[in-house]
Amino acid sequence: MRVAVLPGDGIGPEITREAVNLLEEIVRLFQRNIEIQYGQIGGAAIDEEGTPLPKATLQLCRTSDAVLLGAVGGPKWDGQPGHLRPEAGLLALRKELGLYANLRPITVFAGLEGASPLKGELLQDVDMVIVRELTGGLYFGTPKERRRSGQEWEAVDTLHYTEAEIERILRLGFEMARQRRRLLTSVDKANVLETSRLWRETAERLALEYPDVTLNHLLVDNAAMQLIKCPSRFDVIVTENMFGDILSDEAAMITGSIGMLPSASLSETGPGLYEPIHGSAPDIAGQNKANPLAMFLSVAMMLRQTAGWAREADAIQSAIESVLAEGWRTEDLGEPGTARLTTSEMGAKV
């Protein structure tokens, strides 16, 4: 397997270093052939090459089987115009690779319940996947610009979806629900948005093809409430790009495991991209403090989904579970009885 590794910004390089060690361990233990090549993205790429997604990086990703990404962004580049921000590199990569589906499994890790802001009883049986549309909607619609209107400025972003884009992501939601508890919650704002009304109708139409899956609709404001009120009621949630951005971060925080959650971004035929859902955490960058476990779980997802190596993925997951069960923690995870590990110490333990 050829893996394009993009460390990015902030804590990205630190956690990526540990992930590469982990991949090397997989190679050694399971006699696998994994070829790693590095590329630049985000702020690091802006600093060195003047663009957040250099052509060479895109080319590298296109010719790889999978992309492993650390994180992008930081205050250093905040003053830049839109196209010269770190995030623009990630957005362009998603678009160029056609990564239309962002999958975020939301689970609570045994022993980490205490880190959740929610009452313990609400965490029982929390096990959902958020399926977020990733290449449409407000992120990419045009016009997306600032313009002069008489004496003053105005700005516009465009929420645009074709029926085909909506159908593609909803279908993935139905398929995933079928492999799980057969409950699909489609989130929209159909009482206000035209795109949401097309979304909801498309979901209703597809539901006829999936009679074994129960489809529910929730308005996004209500979904933001229900996620807190009763997170265990959800199995698969499918939603558009911006709603997915907001709700998946909310759901992640609820578990108390925000430093533990991986994600996969998939295209129809090309390489998938794997990254932790946490950000670049500039405040702790370079301090060897960051929790590498979400990155490790992203590696596990990559091995399972792209390479089909279930044994290797399981090995990573159970290693992480053992380390947690023994009481080892990085600083972000709060409580336990034992000492706090640095990024590299946690990497070595796993």
Next chain:
Amino acid sequence: MRVAVLPGDGIGPEITREAVNLLEEIVRLFQRNIEIQYGQIGGAAIDEEGTPLPKATLQLCRTSDAVLLGAVGGPKWDGQPGHLRPEAGLLALRKELGLYANLRPITVFAGLEGASPLKGELLQDVDMVIVRELTGGLYFGTPKERRRSGQEWEAVDTLHYTEAEIERILRLGFEMARQRRRLLTSVDKANVLETSRLWRETAERLALEYPDVTLNHLLVDNAAMQLIKCPSRFDVIVTENMFGDILSDEAAMITGSIGMLPSASLSETGPGLYEPIHGSAPDIAGQNKANPLAMFLSVAMMLRQTAGWAREADAIQSAIESVLAEGWRTEDLGEPGTARLTTSEMGAKV
């Protein structure tokens, strides 16, 4: 004071009936002159007049000092085209009256902490106001339509803001922060949206005029996390229409007091609109079960803000606090020692 009373749909009429009783009690106790006139809105108006905002209702509101609204919406009208939905009536009313600022105070009521999904210690000192822009953004931008693109449908909504719209709401945020703990959190998605970049720059510019207020920026996905992680850190949150819709419902749920929270929607010079933040709850409509307290607190807000009657508003608030302290609850409020009151019983108690 002339009040236009719009009961609306679902539990709207039940809680409005109690609110009118309450207003009559205020008239009696404080020798005030309050003139009440009823208007139709939402699904009820669609059924009787074929439109969710009849001209007569709009005219009534325009010539009143304040508008008191129950709730709109319900599954009965879900199949309708956009302009024939109950919500379209509320949206049109907001636009026509220029109600650009939606204020949602988020507090935890003594004795109701147990109803919160959050751990008790996180609820201490939670006291914020969400200032939501209400007449711009995705709700009203055009084009907002479905159209044919070759063989398939596509749909578009438009997120549009002028600098003046942004400045107006931000300024209100700064002013409110000044009257409170002097901390303003502006929520946007400046790493992706042009409208958010204009928003953030405008906030930075205004901050120079308010050196006594501390301004923070949060990305909306991060805000959705921080609201759960540490709700007490917020004082005033100001944000655009759709983000405000999502975050204010999330914040309300966190307190466990969702049936207790009022809102005010204000214009530059015309009448304000007061309504509970909960919805029309069609599942319990007509059962005399709904909690009227958010509606009562909306009445208190109306008396305070529109009429300037602080004593009357205080009287309502302390009546509610006493009733809760005595252990009286409606069904939604969970736990306590005493019997559950119906809507009308709770109304009578207060």
